[in-house]
Amino acid sequence: MIPQKVLQKVKDEVQESCHHRLIKACMQDILETQSRHSKINKQTTPSKSARQTTRLTPTKVHSSSAKEDAFFLFLELHERGISVDLSILCSVMSTCADPAAINTGVQLHTLLVKIGCDLSIPIGSSLISLYAKCGKLDEAYQVFQMLPTRNTISWTAIIAGFAQNGRVETCLYLFVLMRRSMTKPNDFTIASLLAVCTSSACLGIGRSFHGLEIKMGFDMYVHISNALISMYAKCGSIADAQYVFDEISRRDLISWNSMIFGYSQYGLAEQALNLLNEMIKENVKPDAISFLGVLSSCRHVGLVEEGRRCFSLMLDCDVKPDLDHYSCIVDLLGRAGLLNEALDLIARMPIPPNAVIWGSLLSSARVHGNVWVGIRAAESRLFLEPGCAATYVQLANLYASAGPGIRSRM
Known part of the structure; x- marks a missing residue:
């Protein structure tokens, strides 16, 4: 029989070898990414002496690309064997607090263990946030339990x-x-x-x-x-x-928007409109979310004229409508039977309409029995979503409700 000490030694060596291979593979992936980033930014990279003599502080990484800068700064410092500031480590981990970057986050956690970094409260809290935002709650709780102090x-x-x-x-x-x-x-x-x-x-x-x-x-x-x-x-x-x-x-802008959406959720369109007007009187500029809440409430209640005024006010306030705003106003006009106006609005949109907008117009056309608008909406939606079975069902119901006279002329 093999002695127990020998078995334990072999086991430790295997674990250590696997651990080293993991660290090496992780660092190779990260450093390859850093190398590509360095080539792209070669023209703007500071000199070696400047990098070594400049003290790294939190303000150094709070730029428009702060997270990316902190990530590559950490890689460069680690490659040079320079210890990094605690705030930089926390900033680096925040770059990985996204499901798409979870593998990089695990690699960084592994690297912190490898270099013997203490699991302090700032580091531990950053790791907890990293895993939690990526949906890894078991790992987040495990890090929390490992904290020496909380x-x-x-x-x-x-x-x-x-x-x-x-x-x-x-x-x-x-x-x-x-x-x-x-x-x-x-x-x-x-x-x-x-x-x-x-x-x-x-x-x-x-x-x-x-x-x-x-x-x-x-x-x-x-x-x-x-x-x-x-x-x-x-x-x-x-x-x-x-x-x-x-x-x-x-009150800040979020306060107003939260209350507007609260009214919108229960179809209290008049209260939402009054709150929007009060907002403007108090010199608080509404944003796209403010107008979306009011338009949504007008759509559910059927306040066509108020919805038109809100949409015009939105343009007057230099707020650029997006697809959600156009979807609300098209649905509002369609429910009111103003199908041609809705179709004209879609034609004048500065951005391509999506399948939701065409589907809303198709539903309104079926309700009001407008076959021609329904066909146009169905064709446009099928162009965007060729395999949408609901479009064919709605179009068939439109034909069925139109009567034999319409079908015979098609």
């Missing part, structure tokens, strides 16, 4: 991670553990808990957190009030949402 930031990171994935019961459990650990939650903790109540429509729990944030003095935080407006509106308590909105002393 503070408000780390607790908030793990709660926010589960909140982003709609895990309301887990969020509540973690919050109870946080309170038992005598760690005081901050405004971001409360905002994350309100967000998960919004996505899960937990009105009772949301009310409890509303009372808690008042008790803790967070009622003056605008982003907390905005989260409360969204929570109450989503849960069907529009009166409470209105109360919170009225109590905000200094």
Whole structure:
């Protein structure tokens, strides 16, 4: 028999060899990417002496391409054997907080383990956010459990991670553990808990957190009030949402938009229109989201003239309509039977209409029995989505409702 010590030694050597191969492969992939980036930016790369004498601070990476710059800066410093600042490590990990970049994030985590980087609160919190935003909740919780010490930031990171994935019961459990650990939650903790109540429509729990944030003095935080407006509106308590909105002393654009969408969700078009007008009177410039909420409410209620005025006001405010805005106004005109006007609007669109717009026009044409507009809409939608069976069904129903007289002339 082979001695146990020999077996253990062989096992350790194999594990170490596999670990080294993994690290080598990971670094090779990352450095190849860095090499391609260096060739592209060769003209703008600072000299060697400048790179070595310049101190790296957080402000160095807060540019328009801050995340990308931090990533390649970290690779270059690691290749040169230069230790990096903690803020750069956190910025690098934030670049990987996307499902498309999860492999790079795992490689960076592996590299941090390899170089013996301590799992401090900033590093651990960044790793928790990285895995949570990529849907890897088990890995995020494992990192959280490995933290030697935990503070408000780390607790908030793990709660926010589960909140982003709609895990309301887990969020509540973690919050109870946080309170038992005598760690005081901050405004971001409360905002994350309100967000998960919004996505899960937990009105009772949301009310409890509303009372808690008042008790803790967070009622003056605008982003907390905005989260409360969204929570109450989503849960069907529009009166409470209105109360919170009225109590905000200094509203921002998100406050107005949250209340407008709350009205839009329940078909309160007149209130949404009044809020838009009040917004303009208070010199708050509406954005594309503001107008989308008002147009959506007008569409559901059938306020054609108000919808037209809102669309014109949008152009007057130099807000560029996108496909969602055109979809709302086309659907509004189509439901009112103004099919030719809707078709003319589509023809004047500065951007190509999508299948949703043509499908909306086709549905309106079927309701109002306009075969010719229906055919045009069906052909255009089938050009964009050739395999859409619903288009053929709607077109067949249009022919059936048109009667034999129309079919005989086709």
